[in-house]
Amino acid sequence: MADIEISDMAKLMNLNSSTLRYYESIGLITDIKRNASGKRVYSERDIKWIEMIGRLRETGMNINKMKKYAQLRKMGDSTITERKNIMQEHLNFIENKIEELAKSRDYVAKKVEIYTKMEEKINGK
């Protein structure tokens, strides 16, 4: 798979080019190559990392925590345990969130049910 430029990367990840530059500016993405005319070129490894950022973001991890993880990642194999712990903690977080959402889903489903019954009563039985 070949390298891609910023606009294709943005399309691929369903985000804005500016967001990619922003992530780089805050150190969440690092070491992006440039082509002869100074434009960003994303490698396969970059793509995977940005996909991971997407996963972590949409599951509610904040940018600072992602940054911390990014730093550990840059430091190499000596940080594997620490990274594992972050991921384990986040896994717990996601599982709690799923449970919470499941409860709320039941709550909202019940609301819909109640409204359906009310509709029936109003629209004459």
Add this chain to the structure above:
Amino acid sequence: MADIEISDMAKLMNLNSSTLRYYESIGLITDIKRNASGKRVYSERDIKWIEMIGRLRETGMNINKMKKYAQLRKMGDSTITERKNIMQEHLNFIENKIEELAKSRDYVAKKVEIYTKMEEKINGK
């Protein structure tokens, strides 16, 4: 069940008294009674509505949508169908979110697994 004051309400719903005043200021909560000295007194019905706000908020409904729903609620039975539709739509939203989270959970779980294997490789054997 008796009426309660703002600080107890805040504790009950695990939010800030200021947040309750804020919700009122934007019209998300309305018609809160006052006692002789002008302090807010929340009824059983208010408690239920604020609990619902909590549910909707933590499942990702934004304030404007909640406000819209609040207005329909104030208008009485003629808006039941519309309210049912909002809840049905939100139910779908929650279900999608749960599915998405489940995918991300698997992704993160796999990460943890990989790290565990890497740890084993590094720590001898």
Add this chain to the structure above:
DNA sequence: CCTTGACTTAAAGTGCGCTTTAAGTGATAT
């Protein structure tokens, strides 16, 4: 050659959802 369009940077601006501040009122405890 020159226009178009996608890129580059640094900095300022935006929107959401609160949270804090400042100034004041009133009931209760010492």
Add this chain to the structure above:
DNA sequence: ATATCACTTAAAGCGCACTTTAAGTCAAGG
């Protein structure tokens, strides 16, 4: 009586995660 404490209001402030703006560079097409 006076201090304390929880409440009241309106307005300003904040943190997060972008997003937009302004000014400039560069490569390709007509």
